[in-house]
Amino acid sequence: MLSYKGVNTAQENRNGYAVLLLHAFPISAEMWEPQLRAIEAAGFMAVAPNSFGIEGSEEKQDWSFTDYAHELAALLDSLHCRKVTVVGLSMGGYQAFAFLKCYPEKIASIVLCDTRSEDDALPARQQRQEFINAIEAHGPEEAVRRMLPNFFSSKTALEKPELPEHAAEMIRKQSNRAIVEAMKAIMTREDATPLLSGITCPVLVLNGEEDRITTPETAAGIQTQIPGALLGILHEAAHLSNMEQPEQFNALLLEHIQALTISSEKT
Ligand code: MLT
Secondary structure, three states, X not given: OOOEEEEOOOOOOOOOEEEEEEOOOOOOHHHHHHHHHHHHHOOOOEEEEOOXXXXXXXXXXXXXXXXXXXXXXHHHHHOOOOEEEEEEEOHHHHHHHHHHHHOHHHEEEEEEEOOOOOOOOHHHHHHHHHHHHHHHHHOHHHHHHHHHHHHOOHHHHHHOOHHHHHHHHHHHOOOHHHHHHHHHHHHOOOOOXXXXXXXXXXXXEEEEOOOOOOOHHHHHHHHHHXXXXXXXXXXXXXXXXXXXXXXXXXXXXXXHHHHHHHHHHHO
């Protein structure tokens, strides 16, 4: 089973709807704290699971995002959630695509944040293998050293050092094994681009304007391929845009969720 952070999970979930928040690599569901608080205040249920091997989630070797999609479905069933808005940031976006492929009937809408649809070309896979070798040799601190500089804008790193420090703490809590196995899932993921034109549910694409890992151009490329998708660019935000600009992020996310509720009340 997967460990998770949840809000409004105790109340009877009569309409069977929840927001499913899928986290980035190599951090944890803790990154969604600002969104969990806002979704809770708005009265919706939300579930933010941890990937395999993180914060008590089952450890697994050689797992794929398809394996993870099946675990997500089992978790949602156990919480009586029939339909979700899937929100995935970066690796969470890759997981959202796998969930879409396996369980389209469970998806009310999708929010794709700072992510990409294509799989890795050979040079990217080689770089990822080199990353794995470095983690095996030096442990999670090596992931902090390599990943952190791209997570937040330089302004935030200077003015709010507690944010990079919080992300670093999340990475330091991971085992070498959990980081390596997640990276293997990333580098063997399927190309989700062929799915885009067939998506029929509402989609919101969000991206930090200063994200160098997945750029605003990448986000715009996803948006234009999904019929009717909307694009929101978050100012003064880099890769972990939800942590860096929670007010902008939450406003767009809640607007998206509330529009769904209104349209389902009309039908
Ligand atoms: C993430 O933030 O989840 C990673 O940057 C994903 C990736 O490396 O492709």
